[in-house]
Structure formats: structure tokens, C-alpha cells
Amino acid sequence: MDLRAALIRSTLDGTARVAPRLAGRMAGALFARPVARASQRPEEEPVMRRATRTELVLDGRRAVVHQWGDGVRPVLLMHGWQFRASRWSPLVTALTERGYSPVAFDAPGHGESPGRSTTIVEYRAIARRLHREHGRFAAVVGHSVGGLAAYYAVRGGVEADRLVAISAPSGMDTIAEGFRLGLGVGPWLRPALRRRVEEMFPDEPGLWDGFNATHRPEQLALPMLIVHDEEDDMIPAGESRRVAAVYGDRADLLITRGLGHRRVLADPRVVEAVLDFAAATDPVA
Template sequence: MTGQHASAAPSSALDSACRAFSVPQRIQASSLERSVLAQAERTTLPFEDGDIAIWSLGLGPRILLAHGWDSRGSHLAGFIEPLLRAGFAVTLFDLPAHGESGGELSSPVHAGRALAAVADSLGPIHAVIAHSLGSAAALWAFAHGLQVKASVHLCGPSSLSPMVKLQGMAFSLSSEEQALFRSWVEQHIGTQTSAMDLPALKHGLQHPGLIMHDPADRVVPFAASKDLHSHWPASDLVELDGLGHRRILTDAQVIARSCALVSSVSAQQAPA
């Protein structure tokens, strides 16, 4: 199996499930994304198995953008200009084993540690806007001490245990293989999957949140966002239509709603 091996000889389906969980695709930036990144200050942050690539633009309270699995920070480029116009600094970065960051393996825990490290290196973070895996990473970071004024969660998995079960089902694993897969995942992330479930993470949700998700999303079930909302009294849940899992990142209304939340929190906390 990929990473640390389980003791039993893996089937090809089990090995494929392990690889799918831990080895993301590296996606190249489009020409438009490269032109946006060229305007940013690029830095790197030493981190575990490889440096994290970071891009920052603007001045003001800092908004951190976090991307999803098989993605890269520049996929959230549509948020940059509206946030800059609203008076924010914007930082985007590539998670471990994604884009231009180092490393060969990743996971929600790897991503959470990376997000927390980036945030710590930048100083105060006003808000996080996160998609898919980035949302799970943000939940981990909040539970481990990252404090923000607000956060936006787009089509994110909220608990790891059901996602591991769904991935095992997607690879048609037997009951025995499901158990082996879960054990392997826990080896890979260095903790039990329950440590990445909402009951263990919800204490970090002390700020206003906006959750947006299309019930027709075929990648992350809408139930994950409903569950997050139910554990988070200070959150709003918006059901989207026709955006699926990825088109949400370029939808003008989604971007506008996200900017409105982080701006309203900033305005509420501004001195009279």
C-alpha cells in the first residue's frame, strides 16, 4: 500500500483506495491563473516533507484561501480581486503534495497542519475561505488553536469517518478490506479517524460561519454540510443549485456572499 503498509497483503482495490486517499494529482495552473499569481508576492514555508508555496496580495486584514483535493490555491483566484477591492489582504497556498508545494502524500490532517502552519507564519488571520479538503483542513486548524473572525466552507467534508467509509464503498471493498482500509488511514494520518469527526472538532467553531453546498454535489455529500451546520450555532447554510462540486469556485453569487460575510464581520468589529 501507499505510505506505511498494513501487515496483510493488499488487494488491488484496497491498494487503489489507499492511493486515492493519500496521493493527489498535481494540477498545473492555467494561463489566466499564472497571470494572477505573477502579480503576487511568492514565498515558501518549510514544512514536514516539503516546502509550501504561498502567494500574497494586498494590504489589510488577511483572508486565507484553502483549496481542495486534486486542486491548487490558484483555483480560488476568482475570490482575489473582490476581496482586494473590499480592503483585504489575500493569501493562497498549495497544500502538501499539491500544485507547487513539496511532498508526495497528503490527507485532511496533513492539510490541517499545513494550513495552521501557514496561518501562524502570517500573523493574525481575519477569515478563511475554504473549498472541499481545505474546509476539513480549516476545521482541524480551528480545533487546534487557529482563531479567525469568520470562515466560509464550500462543499466540504465535515467528518472523516463517513468519508473513509464512502471511499471504501466506491472501491467495492469487502467488510474485511474496509477494516484494513480504515486502519491504514489511521496509520497514515497518525490518529483515529474519529479525531477528525465533528464531535472532536466542534469546540473550534467559535466564530460566524457561512456554509454553501449544492445538494447535487457528487463528490462530497450535502449531508456533510448539514451536519456541520447542526454542530455550529453561529453558521448559516446556503443550498446552491446547479454548481456541483467545482463550479462553486467561479460563481459570482458565491464569491459575493463570501466577501459579504468577511466584510460584515470586519465592519461590526471596527471601532466607532
């Protein structure tokens, strides 16, 4: 038995019975904090060594940014939870060979960036800053939680010609339920976590619903490529099917098999599909 997990579970459930708002604040702090920081893999090192590395600061929080290419046709890459920018190495290599200029960042608490926590709101703030620096993106590509953040960022003012979401959840309810099941706590956590997240950002009413990939679909008129593996053990492929159904002809759905949640990023077929999609110029009907 994991004694730490058991202690967290008993503490949260016990607190929820007598002080639900306090339990919500405690759960919110855990929710925003990655359990582990992924290390760079040896095969990623040559790609990362070629990057121009800079750092941006937003409200005192720092994020490391990695850039390749000459700045022409920038593509924004948004990594997933407990992932890092270096996981994009296969796609970065392919994009630069096609004349694109990938831009990737390590969110706070991930990769090379300091800190211990982050939120999708922070992902969007970083994306907005990079949009101001690089201009309109040829594509915004996100993986996992980074895919959900990509929908949120493009709807929130980050301009792009195309959007790619890989292994992404459809919304925060899915993430919250996975978090709850991982902790093994009661159903009280879902509404408590929603309340806490909305309390953290009082200037953004309806924030929880706004995180959904399918929120206000009329606001996302750009073409989308939605990729998911049938055997994803973290986020069910049904999440992407649900999103694709909402966007109809605006979304191409690619379902793979045998890649899971992680290996999908480096699969040559997926990389080629993203390249072909980014390069397509057909207008939306």
C-alpha cells in the same frame, strides 16, 4: 474496463483476506496520494502572476505559498483534493479589491508544490505556520477536503474571526466511503483505513474522530458560513446540512443549485456571499 483499477481492486481485496494490516497500509498509501495534479487555467494566470510566491518547509516537505495584498486583514484559503491555489482566483480578486490580503498554498502533491502525497494533518501544519507568520486571520476559507481541514486547523490553534466551508464533507468516514466505492473494494477497507491513519500519527489519539467537522463543537465558537450545491456530484449537500445543524445559530447555510462541486468556487453569488460574510462584524449571540 480500467485494467489498473481492476488490478488495484483485486490486489487489495486479495491481500485483505490473508494480511489485513498490510492491505490497510497499501490502502493508506493510495488514500494520501492524489490521482492527478490539476493544471493552472489560462484565466487564472493574471491573478497568480500578481501573487508573491514563497516556499515553506515542514519536516523536509515543501509547500508553495501565494500571497496578495499588503498583509492587512489576511484571509487563509485552503484548496480541495486534487485542486490547487489558483482555483481561488475569483475570490482572490474580490478579496483584494475589498482590502483583504489572501494567503493560499499548494499542498504537497498539488499545484506547484513537489511531492506525491499529503494529509489533513499536513494541511493543518501548513495553516499553523502561516498563522504564526500572518497573525490572526480575518477568515479561513476551505473547499472540499480543504474545508474539512479548515475546521481541523481552527480547532487546532489557527486563530480566525470567521470560517467558511464550501462543498466540504462532514468527516473522514464520508471521504473513506467515497474512496472505497471508487476503488470498488469490500467493506473491510473502512476500519482498516482508520487503523492505518491512526497508526501514522500515534501522538494524536482519537485522530479519526478529531477530523470530523462536528467534533467537539464547543471548541468552535466563531461564526461560520457553510456553502454547498444541491447538485454536487462528489460530496452530497446533506453533509453540510448535517454540520450546520450541529452548530445551530453559529452557522449560516447557503445551498446553491446547478454549480456542482467545482463551479461553486467561481460563482459570483458565492463569491459575494463569502465577501459579505467575511466583512460582517456582528458578534455571536
